[in-house]
Amino acid sequence: MRRATPEDRDLLVAWDADPDVRAAGGDDDWWDWDRALAEDVDHEEFWLAVEDDGPSGIIILLDAAREPTHYWGDVEPGTWALDIWIGRPDRRGRGLGTAMLRWAIDRCFTVHDAHRILIDPLETNVRAIELYRRVGFVDVGPRTFGDDRCLVLELSRPDPPRCAPSG
Numbered sequence: 001m002r003r004a005t006p007e008d009r010d011l012l013v014a015w016d017a018d019p020d021v022r023a024a025g026g027d028d029d030w031w032d033w034d035r036a037l038a039e040d041v042d043h044e045e046f047w048l049a050v051e052d053d054g055p056s057g058i059i060i061l062l063d064a065a066r067e068p069t070h071y072w073g074d075v076e077p078g079t080w081a082l083d084i085w086i087g088r089p090d091r092r093g094r095g096l097g098t099a100m101l102r103w104a105i106d107r108c109f110t111v112h113d114a115h116r117i118l119i120d121p122l123e124t125n126v127r128a129i130e131l132y133r134r135v136g137f138v139d140v141g142p143r144t145f146g147d148d149r150c151l152v153l154e155l156s157r158p159d160p161p162r163c164a165p166s167g
């Protein structure tokens with residue numbers, strides 16, 4: 001995993017044109033890559049999954065309580081959100097998305113001290129929803145963002161293991 005930089009802009013624009021990425025993105029606003037990659041802010045992170053021949057996918061970590069568009073509304077501090085896509089169709093279905101999700105979940109909980117992670121696939125993106133459930137997300141419920149009908153799922157930070165009383 002490495003951070004996306006302004007040099008990755010053309011690649012990300014090209015990925016945005018992929019039919020499956022477009023279908024999964026819905027009608028809501030798309031990322032303005034010039035802005036997103038130029039800014040150095042601590043409420044959003046753009047990470048690329050890089051394989052031997054270059055980047056294959058992106059995962060975005062967003063501090064939902066602090067990011068300025070308030071896309072997620074009023075959420076408690078410590079609430080983060082994820083957005084993910086594999087830009088290269090030939091790289092899907094090989095376990096990469098699962099690995100990226102697990103990596104990002106760990107980063108949210110351990111580096112950012114998040115207590116809750118949200119994700120909002122389109123209701124029609126049944127395969128992505130199944131994947132999120134498989135890595136531990138649970139359904140919160142339907143929600144409309146702009147013109148998009150989404151299913152919100154959440155993952156709460158597991159409680160630390162309890163020590164058995166000694167003696």
Ligand SMILES: CC(C)(COP(=O)(O)OP(=O)(O)OC[C@H]1O[C@@H](n2cnc3c(N)ncnc32)[C@H](O)[C@@H]1OP(=O)(O)O)[C@@H](O)C(=O)NCCC(=O)NCCS
Nearest residue numbers: 020024085086092093094095096097098121127128130131
């Ligand atoms: C969804 C996505 C990130 C999953 O990453 P991945 O590397 O393909 O997933 P993995 O190989 O780790 O796991 C496979 C599972 O992912 C899910 N999946 C969703 N879309 C998929 C696709 N186009 N191809 C393969 N698997 C997909 C399925 O649940 C699949 O399991 P299945 O084969 O039993 O149906 C990726 O397929 C993708 O970018 N799809 C297009 C854009 C998209 O839907 N993004 C999610 C927006 S919420």
